[in-house]
Amino acid sequence: MIFDFLLPVTDVAIAHIQLLHHQCIGNTIRVHSEREGFPDLEDVAIAIIGVRENRRDLNHLGETVCFTEIRRAFYELFPGNWHTQIADLGDVDKGDTVEDTYFAVRSITETLVKKNIIPVFIGGSQDLVYPMYRSYDKLDQMVNLVNVDSRFDLGDTSKPLEHHSYVGKIIVDKPYNLFNYSNIGFQTYFNSQDEIDLMDRLYFDAYRLGNVTANIKSVEPVMRDADIVVVDMGCIKSSELSYRHSKIPNGFEGKEICAICRYAGISDKVSSFGIFEYKNDAHEETAAMLVAQMLWYFMEGVNYRTNEDLDVEKGSFITYQVPIDDEVLTYYKSKKTERWWIEIPFISNLNNKLKRHTLLPCTHQDYLDGCNQNIPERWYKARKKNEV
Structure with a gap:
């Protein structure tokens, strides 16, 4: 004990x-x-x-x-x-x-x-x-x-x-x-x-x-x-x-x-x-x-934790898809807290560490950067780590 x-x-x-x-x-x-x-x-x-x-x-x-x-x-x-x-x-x-x-x-x-x-x-x-x-x-x-x-x-x-x-x-x-x-x-x-x-x-x-x-x-x-x-x-x-x-x-x-x-x-x-x-x-x-x-x-x-449910299928998020070059970045905005996430995709033919789609916390500015054709640095690093 x-x-x-x-x-x-x-x-x-x-x-x-x-x-x-x-x-x-x-x-x-x-x-x-x-x-x-x-x-x-x-x-x-x-x-x-x-x-x-x-x-x-x-x-x-x-x-x-x-x-x-x-x-x-x-x-x-x-x-x-x-x-x-x-x-x-x-x-x-x-x-x-x-x-x-x-x-x-x-x-x-x-x-x-x-x-x-x-x-x-x-x-x-x-x-x-x-x-x-x-x-x-x-x-x-x-x-x-x-x-x-x-x-x-x-x-x-x-x-x-x-x-x-x-x-x-x-x-x-x-x-x-x-x-x-x-x-x-x-x-x-x-x-x-x-x-x-x-x-x-x-x-x-x-x-x-x-x-x-x-x-x-x-x-x-x-x-x-x-x-x-x-x-x-x-x-x-x-x-x-x-x-x-x-x-x-x-x-x-x-x-x-x-x-x-x-x-x-x-x-x-x-x-x-x-x-x-x-x-x-x-x-x-x-x-x-x-x-x-x-x-x-x-x-x-x-x-003051919100214990937010991150199941995007339940309709508690607004989804935004932003095309950048050969990528389509998927952002999610919580209807409850107005906080933002970006999706790290699962790539089936690689040995992904995360084994599934994962939401990476981000900011509204990251979404605006994506709209301006700038890939968020944290998303890039997270994806690279997932693929290593």
């Missing part, structure tokens, strides 16, 4: 709840405590889990990571008009080996996803995304991973797995069930040309920091197609946190990263979420509160 891997929330965080308004989140969620034990997961939609593992951080100096300040900050926030039931399941401690911690994270993710509960991990080093991803091996589906990060984290796959190479390991390790990897917010000077070229060769999506901040809504279609969304706190400018967390003069501001987290939450498809590379220091209140607000926005997004 997953509770075998989980330590209860610290008494300090539990005691803080007693000081809060009765409508605060701390008094409305189910908490794994020493006194009350493991909470009932019936009707729970989101489960928070801390993971105290950071040994694969190349800058690790033996320090431990604690999430008490994040919990105190999160508990004292007021929920919106939410109907979503949340549980805080406590922490996964460091195992005897890093692989032991990976096994715990993989088991927890697999169990919760099967129960239609979204695991929300707060962690140390970002290599913890690897066991999150591997938990989907038994779910018989191709996986789309979105990483909000200044780096691609492809790394050198000939070396042991670490926090800047976990994506490379995901790509090369069997079983191969990664369909798409998207990076949001990369900064070119943090990524080698080899990594940039590899992203192009694999038809993965990458969005530069400046382009995303200029149009934050461009994130929404990417999130709508994601199964796993993870955030590296190194993508946030250090003035928004503390210089203990990072020495990053450029990055997302607090309101931008919260908007991105909300887009992740509102996606009907996202089934696991994580915030990683959190570090403790003596003046961490600002960083802890920002993480708490990122969690809040993700959960608000989940609360």
Whole structure:
């Protein structure tokens, strides 16, 4: 059982709840405590889990990571008009080996996803995304991973797995069930040309920091197609946190990263979420509160999911067909939400990864571009990946 891997929330965080308004989140969620034990997961939609593992951080100096300040900050926030039931399941401690911690994270993710509960991990080093991803091996589906990060984290796959190479390991390790990897917010000077070229060769999506901040809504279609969304706190400018967390003069501001987290939450498809590379220091209140607000926005997004039925045969979509050269692009506009999709065709004589027609989320601008005889780049990459 997953509770075998989980330590209860610290008494300090539990005691803080007693000081809060009765409508605060701390008094409305189910908490794994020493006194009350493991909470009932019936009707729970989101489960928070801390993971105290950071040994694969190349800058690790033996320090431990604690999430008490994040919990105190999160508990004292007021929920919106939410109907979503949340549980805080406590922490996964460091195992005897890093692989032991990976096994715990993989088991927890697999169990919760099967129960239609979204695991929300707060962690140390970002290599913890690897066991999150591997938990989907038994779910018989191709996986789309979105990483909000200044780096691609492809790394050198000939070396042991670490926090800047976990994506490379995901790509090369069997079983191969990664369909798409998207990076949001990369900064070119943090990524080698080899990594940039590899992203192009694999038809993965990458969005530069400046382009995303200029149009934050461009994130929404990417999130709508994601199964796993993870955030590296190194993508946030250090003035928004503390210089203990990072020495990053450029990055997302607090309101931008919260908007991105909300887009992740509102996606009907996202089934696991994580915030990683959190570090403790003596003046961490600002960083802890920002993480708490990122969690809040993700959960608000989940609360407002539309659970849209993508069966285009049911008449809930308006269909637009746009001829471009030898192609006919088929767009669909939802009558319910006015969101847009474009169809990735199934080609019967090829070994298609998706095995069927698939709808790729897009924007109204993508439709207008198609009308102007410009094939959307995400459609082109998705089709190429399907044919490889």
